[in-house]
Amino acid sequence: MTFAYLLIEFIDELVFGVGETAWPLIRNDLALTYSQIGLLISLPGILAAFIEPFLGILGDVWRRRLLILGGGILFTVSLILTALSHSFVPLMISFILFNPSSGAFVGLAQANLMDSAPERYEQNMARWTSAGSLGNVLGPLVLGIFVYFGLGWRGTYAMLATVSTFCVLAAFRWVMPDPASVAHFPSFQSVFDGFRAAFSALKRGEVWRWLILLEFSDLMLDVFLGFLALYFVDVVGVTEAQAGVAVTIWLVLGMLTDFLFIPIIDTRLDSMKFMRVTALLGIFALSIFLLVPGFIPKLIAIVLVNICNTGWYPILKGRLYSAMPGQSASLMAIESVTAPFAKLFPFLVGLLADQFGLGSAIWLLMLGPIALMIGLPRRPERSREAA
Numbered sequence: 001m002t003f004a005y006l007l008i009e010f011i012d013e014l015v016f017g018v019g020e021t022a023w024p025l026i027r028n029d030l031a032l033t034y035s036q037i038g039l040l041i042s043l044p045g046i047l048a049a050f051i052e053p054f055l056g057i058l059g060d061v062w063r064r065r066l067l068i069l070g071g072g073i074l075f076t077v078s079l080i081l082t083a084l085s086h087s088f089v090p091l092m093i094s095f096i097l098f099n100p101s102s103g104a105f106v107g108l109a110q111a112n113l114m115d116s117a118p119e120r121y122e123q124n125m126a127r128w129t130s131a132g133s134l135g136n137v138l139g140p141l142v143l144g145i146f147v148y149f150g151l152g153w154r155g156t157y158a159m160l161a162t163v164s165t166f167c168v169l170a171a172f173r174w175v176m177p178d179p180a181s182v183a184h185f186p187s188f189q190s191v192f193d194g195f196r197a198a199f200s201a202l203k204r205g206e207v208w209r210w211l212i213l214l215e216f217s218d219l220m221l222d223v224f225l226g227f228l229a230l231y232f233v234d235v236v237g238v239t240e241a242q243a244g245v246a247v248t249i250w251l252v253l254g255m256l257t258d259f260l261f262i263p264i265i266d267t268r269l270d271s272m273k274f275m276r277v278t279a280l281l282g283i284f285a286l287s288i289f290l291l292v293p294g295f296i297p298k299l300i301a302i303v304l305v306n307i308c309n310t311g312w313y314p315i316l317k318g319r320l321y322s323a324m325p326g327q328s329a330s331l332m333a334i335e336s337v338t339a340p341f342a343k344l345f346p347f348l349v350g351l352l353a354d355q356f357g358l359g360s361a362i363w364l365l366m367l368g369p370i371a372l373m374i375g376l377p378r379r380p381e382r383s384r385e386a387a
Helices: 002-030 034-061 064-084 088-115 118-148 152-174 188-203 205-220 222-236 240-265 271-291 295-308 312-323 331-335 344-356 358-375
Strands: none
Touching: 002 064, 002 088, 002 118, 002 152, 002 222, 002 240, 034 064, 034 088, 034 188, 034 222, 034 331, 034 344, 064 088, 064 152, 088 118, 088 331, 118 152, 118 240, 118 312, 188 205, 188 331, 205 222, 205 312, 205 331, 205 358, 222 240, 222 295, 222 344, 222 358, 240 295, 240 312, 271 295, 271 312, 271 358, 312 331, 344 358
């Protein structure tokens, strides 16, 4: 069953790895602007933030397995629509379908994994992240193979839809019903009570801390990766193939550091001190990346940036789960509070890039490590967290 959950995360990040590397190809094929790319990255996530809370609450009060399987089916359909898109609007529609489908398929699978061992949130998040990193690494390699054989990014997405179908079948086989689920659809009152219980967590400062820091940390993770290929093509002036090399280096190194982080987090690591140090180093590493000229020096610099953000996501997400015991699926509803604002970051980068160039706009990502330096607790917390 654990393998099924990790397989779901693997296919989700495989799609992500392909998509982030394919942006120059998609941009050229569909004649997209930076603003349109930023909107494609931002708007689906913003809309999903109004849908996923209901999925999360239903995951705690209804049939979570059914939601996972239904999300997997729509996840696959969205990949087919992406492969068939020939303009901005159909591509936007496919992305809008993809986000909440991924929330049901992947987000609730993650909640099940967390529920399987409540005392090991950070450790299981490290394993989850490693499975995703493997998918991220294979994404650009798969795209490169398909492009080499003339199948392009559309053929790659068609293949992803096929792989996703097998993952859904695996979920049918291995994902078991939640023992607390009920067969009948919940009443309005039970859903309302679920929302009330979930959002009552927002009265606690520790929940807000981890929500905000998790979103800001993403600036040095997915948002940075989202613009990495375009940055190398448009700012550094390299070819799309060389930009793919940069993305591949980023993803391979991320996979290695994520796997190496598993035995580290299994020790009695002072995770807050670890994150404060790496956030400070991350500020310097990102500055070096943006200031140093040349393809090879920037490749070396992204290695430094990647190393510095190791462990950020599993630690912060694990702390957020720890702050909400017994409400693992409802966490999707809580995250919707900050998600719409966080999803504006890529759109803002795109707007600034259209006005001032991507080389200047990318400095906005520095807010990520700065927020961690300011927001991380300075002394041990009294909490329910299991390190």
